Amino acid sequence: MDTVFIAGVGMTPFGRHLGQSVKDLTRQAVQAALQDAGCERAQLQSAFFANATQGHMEGQHMVRGQLALRSMGIAGIPVVNVENACASASTALHLAVQQVRSGAADIVLAVGAEKMVSEDKARMFAAFDGAWDVHDVQASKARLLAMGEGVTPPAGSQSPRPYSVFMDIYAAMGRLHMGLYGSTQAQFAAVAAKNHGHSVHNPLAQYREAMSVEQVLAAPPISYPITLPMCSPVSDGAAAAIVCNAAGLKRLQGNASRAVRVLGCVLQTGSDRAADNLQNHLVRKAAHRLYAQAGVAPQDVNVAEVHDATAIGEVLQSELLGLVPEGQGGLAAERGETALGGRIPINPSGGLESKGHPIGATGLGQVFELVTQLRGEAGSRQVPGVRIALAENGGGLAGVEEAVACLTLLGR
């Protein structure tokens, strides 16, 4: 199969950008990616645009990508609007890679942009409500929250202030993990502390404050075992990648040796399973397919960005991806194995917890970090000698797991 490359990446800082529109954010990320790749706008032959909430937030239910890209002078080429909840941007990348493989184009843009921060807090928090079956909310909630029943939250471990039901669901998954494997709240806190520590070195991260495990544990509770610094914030931002084949790469003005190879891409939809049957978790299935596709084993991975919408997510995903033994995601963080300098650094960018989570841009934000790592350009957060890098991006909820997972394996 022909090699597919990522020739350039760009992203905005993730954070609160009240004064900037989806168009503004898109333009910044795309211009940065074009410049990074040495690519002229006119060389783009196609684009995939990821966004999940502009309909809800602004009433822009359709042709989001055409409008955002046209406002920066990218017109005429095929543009497809892609939505897969929080995995929208990695799905856009996946389609760009497939399009290049199909022979339909040599140089393709994948971009994700999201604008969620709003003065209208009710609307802002309601943005997530469209990420599961709106016709089955009570049953979904009951089914998902039941996962946490084996562990009783201690008194005072729930926020008195309003928060998203999805945090309760992540908390239930965390308590299931505690029951199955004996993991502890301190281990989840170790994940968050590690990621906040990483973010100090990432100038594009929303939060850049180091936190100790003790500080994470002492922070305001959300839903046991989750405390505030274990949660990703609401964010604005955009990220983009220029995808090409060898012929396309030759036409670009960038330094071709900085291009990164796409070793594998897997998109997986969830399926029904018992909550404690993690062998059938969609991410485990997707990981099997990914490693087989690339001819790589989990221990070959040098660095990973995984979907830590909460610290619980990172614990689960790092196990499901085979980066740490089953049940030991929290323990690995506690031991420093997943920190910069550890055996398998996870979320060197700071992860969603610190870097931010503009949901339709997040997957390409992960790819931005991994491309930077593979190039050896990550500065004080550089993982030494990175040859193979893995991104895991999840989206939505259905059954007892994410509705979608999208995995990307990159290499030099």
Added chain:
Amino acid sequence: MDTVFIAGVGMTPFGRHLGQSVKDLTRQAVQAALQDAGCERAQLQSAFFANATQGHMEGQHMVRGQLALRSMGIAGIPVVNVENACASASTALHLAVQQVRSGAADIVLAVGAEKMVSEDKARMFAAFDGAWDVHDVQASKARLLAMGEGVTPPAGSQSPRPYSVFMDIYAAMGRLHMGLYGSTQAQFAAVAAKNHGHSVHNPLAQYREAMSVEQVLAAPPISYPITLPMCSPVSDGAAAAIVCNAAGLKRLQGNASRAVRVLGCVLQTGSDRAADNLQNHLVRKAAHRLYAQAGVAPQDVNVAEVHDATAIGEVLQSELLGLVPEGQGGLAAERGETALGGRIPINPSGGLESKGHPIGATGLGQVFELVTQLRGEAGSRQVPGVRIALAENGGGLAGVEEAVACLTLLGR
């Protein structure tokens, strides 16, 4: 390039289906397509799901396809939610074809489903408002309506009842056409009368009442030169296609000789141009690319389904596609050239005007008709000896034209 086939198609009746959900409509169309192709659900390796309004109508802003397909037992496989306004379904087909070409899958589902009819009329009509730039409504409106300035609407030619601004825009395009080419309201009426006549033979059409040109002209006015029967209605419905390569086709239980070949697929985004510079219209550009891709000339096309959201649309598109000479789209209808039995039958299904326009399903509804025609299974609306069939599906508005056009050329 490997041949890509459509092995099966299915669609619901288009119309008012108040008691049916997006899941219900999806299931019916997909089951029909699977049965038509002799395909088991488990043989599907991937799916593209098109929808444009479920966020607006129901708050289901994300993972629409995963939820709809999972409710009918299709889980695990990659699912991508695709939106390109009224061209969403043809875009889903386009991506399915590319995915098969990329080698990532042998058998792929493309499905579009839309549920727009509602007791809440205000919400229903507002569904279209997300199809252009919500941050530039006044300027867009002024620019688009200016196209009609050369022809003054006669007294009494505007509806006193509320209607969508998009009908005013189509009307302005119609008046531009009248000014440029001398076309007449009676010619637009001839298009509508022809399509309503065709729909009598289509059991899946929303309206199946023949109308004379005189009846169309005497019908309630909407916005000059448009009268009510020249407009597509608000509709619910779903349509699906099973796309495969030769290896996939062999695995299916259907009659392989009923499979139809995909000769070409072009997705095009609009660009800025002067309103009267139709040489640079996105559909003309897309048509050039499509015919070149397939090695076919416009006169080789035996039957076409074009995007007649209003009769004006059919007039414009049939010219831009090269099916009739420039400026003569209305004249051709008046002369019977585009009717069943004419030189180049257009919209034998009845078109959007009669068949209905569930926007995220429309493009695959067109493909359903053309596959049926190519197989010689269209009964009393069969065009004799169809070898090559063309679908044109447009979506959204930007600048002075559609934001997106998606063209599909099919053959035996």
